[in-house]
Amino acid sequence: MKKITLYIIIIIAFCSCQQKKEETNITSQEMKNIDEIVEAIIIQDSLNVFSKSEDSTMFCSELRKLKIHIPPKKKNNDFILMPPSEGKYITSFIPFKIKGYTFFSSKDSLYLLAQNLNPEKLAIEKKLINKWNNTTIEKIKTRRKNKQKSRFYEMTIPVFSVDRQSAYVELDYQCGGLCGSGQDIFLKKINGKWKIIVQWQSWIS
Template sequence: MKNIIFYIFIILTFCNCENKKENYNLSTGKIKDINEVVEAVIIQDSLNVFSKNEDSIMFCSELIKLNIYIPPKKTNDDFVLLPKQDGIYITNLVPTKIKGVTFFSSKDSLYLLKQNSNPKKLKIEKAIIDKLNATTIEKIEKRRENKQRSRFYEMTIPVFSLDRQSAYVQLDYECGGLCGNGDVIYLKKIKGKWQIIVQWQSWIS
């Protein structure tokens, strides 16, 4: 009996260590890709966010977490699945094939859900921040509290396919009051470089 308990303890300890290692890899191993995706979006979407431009728009240096949800079961024929304000349903990502290009397949489902372990916010690297008219979530909140109008972009932490060759990100633009819009962006890694493949406006105010 003692041997059985001992083996169960060892197995649980091993699994716990593996999970911690996996979470560590998810939060740090993707840093290079995340920063490359940020740069790709800024440059390829021609965002006017560089500090050298006098009329540049602020860019939030902290990426926000994109929550990935499992949708509730359909209860009746009138059931309507409302979009999530702070994330996206896994069913909106998997499977994803747009204009003949596959971004996410069923094999990516678990890996996408594991990315819910991403931090609530993630600061982009200093080398990028130094080039931008950068702001932070804290500064944005203070301006909102003081009812100060401001123009800024805010981006989610990109989520990746299992092979890390596809990425999905949301980009919001706020220009004060009810002014603003948001885009969803799908990227592919082609010859080692991230490229925007598909982009469309998801909301406007």
């Protein structure tokens, strides 16, 4: 009886640990890098989110997952380069070199795909997000339901190279209806600080 009870306790503990691992899947060092990237983009891209007035632009405190896909192949083994409905094909990252910087190479392939295990959304640490006029997706939905203005930025969870010296994020600006735009942003860690190296507009409406 004692053995059965012990086995049950071990199984429950194991399942609990597995569930916790699946829910977070982000180490403290990775979280530090993510917070630093969010702050770097807000400052370096001069996002106007520091005013906490009711009508100012807000920054979503929840980062959403960026899904990375392997493109399907045609019969002749050529990759189909049509964009996926959401996320990016891994061929968008590998190889990627611009302005003399190499961001991602073939050695990063498996690690990029492994980041599909990131949570669907990730909350930015409160000590950082409290500096800005912040919001959540649920609050935005409530504001829209009440026909209130909703201008906000939403960012993806950064994806990293194996050495954690390169990162990519998507930054969207939503201002209601058909108003909005998106940016693709590549960063490098230089002298211990994250720096935007290249960015371009990915969509506009």
